[in-house]
Amino acid sequence: MTGLPTSVLRPSLLKVAGHPWFRRLATQTTPGRAVALRFVAGETLEEAMTVARDLDRGRVTAMLDHLGENVATLIQADTARDDYLSALAAIGRAPMLDCAVSIKLTQLGLDASVDDCLTRVWPVLEAAAETSTVVMIDMESHPYVDGTLEVLRRACDRFPKTGICLQAYLKRTAQDIFDLPPGVRVRLVKGAYLEPPDLVYTAKDEVNRRWAELFTTLLARGHPIDAATHDPRLVEGVRRMVDPLEAGWSRVEFQMLYGVRRDLQAQLARQGYPIRVYVPYGTEWYPYLTRRLAERPANMWFFFSNLVRRG
Ligand SMILES: Cc1cc2nc3c(=O)[nH]c(=O)nc-3n(C[C@H](O)[C@H](O)[C@H](O)COP(=O)(O)OP(=O)(O)OC[C@H]3O[C@@H](n4cnc5c(N)ncnc54)[C@H](O)[C@@H]3O)c2cc1C
Incomplete structure (x- = not known):
């Protein structure tokens, strides 16, 4: 196997x-x-906040993700919005904790329309702005990329600190980065979905090469970047590129997933590199789990x- x-x-x-x-x-x-x-991290917000506090003790920051995607009804999308508002309220009550939030747009109604989705994204961004909490938008499978980028553009007009995830395996990403709002925060990942082979690079080496190229382009274009990978060679490449830059680490941070390569997370934290861990929680964990199982x-x-x- x-x-x-x-x-x-x-x-x-x-x-x-x-x-x-x-x-x-x-x-x-x-x-x-x-x-x-x-x-x-668990099925409840309290469990996720406990994990965030534990990470903080090891000098690792957190990013909460309330699990769920492709909701069946808009009532479920409303519930997801309320869950995010609860998470933001909990973050507001813990001002010493550096905790961001990541949202999935199909959980907030993107299957209905961009406008429907935005009606639920606005209150989340407004609440996040009150506590200066960073909100990142996850990137889902390829049919959602246009809608996700459209939500990002409209969100950034009012909330310029909103960030977006881009996937290196997707061929179109090389073009998409030139259409991003200037200076927007980008989380760069390899990509986790089962996609048609004509839309993505499938060979591991090719995806790694694309990831490194995209990182370089994003850096040159002045974007704050979340280098979201557990791949030791890419981590080393990022270190080599950013270490010599004056204030380079003020706009680049490493990001990893809860439960994956804890040794590398701890090592980077010990060495003083900024590292944030994605902390998923909630009852709808099955689709997320399938992607983690298939990665390895x-x-x-x-x-x-x-x-x-x-x-
Ligand atoms: C913070 C963060 C946010 C993400 N957000 C998104 C998103 O919005 N959209 C999206 O499509 N993808 C997202 N991903 C997932 C990403 O696309 C990859 O599928 C995932 O990170 C694995 O790729 P890798 O870069 O770690 O490299 P890989 O080559 O897959 O892995 C490198 C090494 O990391 C370890 N590793 C990686 N994954 C696992 C695992 N599941 N279990 C155990 N060990 C593992 C192994 O040691 C492996 O050899 C996110 C990843 C991170 C870290």
Whole structure:
């Protein structure tokens, strides 16, 4: 299972994880939930804030993500907006904690329309502005990229500190970065979705090369950048590029996912680099878990061995 490259296995693993029987195994069995807890801070906001405080003690900042995507009704989108408002209120009550927020637009009604989505994004951005909390917009699968960039442009007109995630595996990203609002904060990732092969680079080396090129372009164009990767070679490349720049680390930070490469997170924090961890929480953790399982075949192995071991 570990002999094949991840880029070959990932699409199959994502397909397996998409099956209803697999979903039942993951969500309704104790081993399934145990594996989820490796990547998810918990089901409640309180649990997420506890994780944020623990990270803070290790000089790591946090970014809360209330899990959920592709809501079925606009009432669910309203609930998601309210959940984010609660998260922002909790952040406001913890002024010593450096805690950002990340939102997914299909959780806030993007499937209905950009305008529908914006009616829920505005109150979130207004509440975030009151406590100077950074709000980042996650990037979802390719059909949502245009809508997401449109929301970003309109959001930035009123709230210029809103940031966006861009995916290096997507071929169009090389053009999209030239159409971004000037100076907007960008989280650069490799990309986590199962996409048609003609729209993305599929070979791991190619994606890594694109990530490095995009990072360089974003840096040259003056964007604040969140270097969101656990890839040691890319982390090293970023360090080499940013270390010599005067005040370089005032506009670049590392970002990693909760439960992934904790050793590297701690090492960077010890060395004094800015590092923020994405802290997902909530009851709708299954789609997020499938992406984490597929990123590393060993995670799937861990999942199944847990199932067997615990009967
Ligand atoms: C802060 C943050 C926000 C993100 N937001 C988005 C988003 O909005 N949209 C989007 O499409 N993607 C997002 N991603 C996910 C991203 O696209 C990648 O799928 C993910 O980060 C894995 O890629 P990598 O750069 O770490 O490199 P990889 O080459 O996948 O991994 C490098 C090394 O990191 C470790 N590793 C990586 N993933 C795992 C894992 N799941 N379990 C255990 N070890 C692992 C392994 O040691 C691996 O060898 C986000 C990632 C981060 C860190």
